[in-house]
Amino acid sequence: MNVLQFTDNGIYCPAGGFYIDPWKPVDKAVITHAHSDHARWGSKHYLCQHDSVPLLQLRLGKDISVQGAGYGETTLINGVEVSFHPAGHMIGSAQVKVTVQGQTWVASGDYKTENDGISGEFEPVKCHTFITESTFGLPIYTWKPQQQLFSNIRDWISANQAAGKNSVLLAYSLGKAQRIIYNLKDHVQKFMVHGAIYNGHQVLLEHGWNLPPVERITPDTPKSAYADAVIIAPPSAAGSTWMRRFNPYALGVCSGWMQVRGNMRRQNADAGFAISDHADWPGLLAAVKATGAEQVLATHGFSSTFARYLTEQGLKAGEVKTQFGEEEEPVTENESEPS
Structure with a gap:
């Protein structure tokens, strides 16, 4: 049947x-x-x-x-x-x-x-x-344990801070963005996010999910606000004029496709994290x-x-x-x- x-x-x-x-x-x-x-x-x-x-x-x-x-x-x-x-x-x-x-x-x-x-x-x-x-x-496609992946992301963020660069992570706006925020919450002072991520995140907060707050990036956000933050945006923001405000920045792509090194180069990323x-x-x-x-x-x-x-x-x-x-x-x- x-x-x-x-x-x-x-x-x-x-x-x-x-x-x-x-x-x-x-x-x-x-x-x-x-x-x-x-x-x-x-x-x-x-x-x-x-x-x-x-x-x-x-x-x-x-x-x-x-x-x-x-x-x-x-x-x-x-x-x-x-x-x-x-x-x-x-x-x-x-x-x-x-x-x-x-x-x-x-x-x-x-x-x-x-x-x-x-x-x-x-x-x-x-x-x-x-x-x-x-x-x-x-x-x-065989993933590293999640604990190891987030340890690598934390090390990358620390290196960027030492070099005076903002850390920008690309991740799907609904689901993966919250996974990243949740698993970095004890190590990151502030999360600043694209509007597409902010909307879904707020809905989850309103319905009682134990997630840290995030700040929405707007045209009025001062450049100084990014200095102590991790910035998260959807993949399709890569290469857009929206990204220019973060200069100088390092770009990290969070995707299972990063398991293949050539994909990181094709996206002009500074780092690729095979987190899926x-x-x-x-x-x-x-x-x-x-x-x-x-x-x-x-x-x-x-x-x-x-x-x-x-x-x-x-x-x-x-x-x-x-x-x-x-x-x-x-x-x-x-x-x-x-x-």
Whole structure:
């Protein structure tokens, strides 16, 4: 039985009449997390893990019809059992477990297997079929422990301060920016952020998340304010006129793609930190094994390579094309010059 199907609108559950992370407007959308490639505007009703509710409202509008559910809480949709389970990707992220007539499929959304301190611990879910992301589905992508990565970032910041340079870190505005801020909070005096990061951060603070405060950078921010701060901006701010105000500065890119050195050079970065909110190769393999799935379907990223490897290991595996991938909207000129 195909509990879930792949259609032009997205991942569809025929028995429940709903879609998971649809890329076109539908009547019923079940959302894994609030990144823009998974949570799109236009559907009539949304269901998500309850921590994602305010983030969906931020991204899609306060007037959307949205319902939240806790981790492990079963919701019946036309008699189909649906529940959310921690994915560890960002605050509110979840895998979606769907059970129809005793057959259980799990759509992972995006996930990582190392606990970052704020996004929750990834929870393997036993299932018959596992739909897994494979963004970094190559053996070269093996992350260093988070503690070591943040130690390297702290050392880089200290070196910049000694050289009289401002430290600018590029990170996705919703999710990774908060992960960085949270894990540097005991070592950084002040965080100053781009408007795209500020908006999401404030929503999380308003909903009780234990995050340090941040200051929004505006055209009126004096140059002296940057001297004792770490500056965080979205990746698309790189190379924009908005960046000039920080001179002299050193640029650090926080991305799993920094595992390949050439990517750092191509972004004209002074430092690259391979810190990702997606599972690395060992994490993907461990997650697949822990589900006990009889069938694995790989989506976005190195899906064909990952599926082929799983097949060689004796699993029934295949590749599925989706529209998931980019997590951030481009920064517009207005966002580049926040008021």
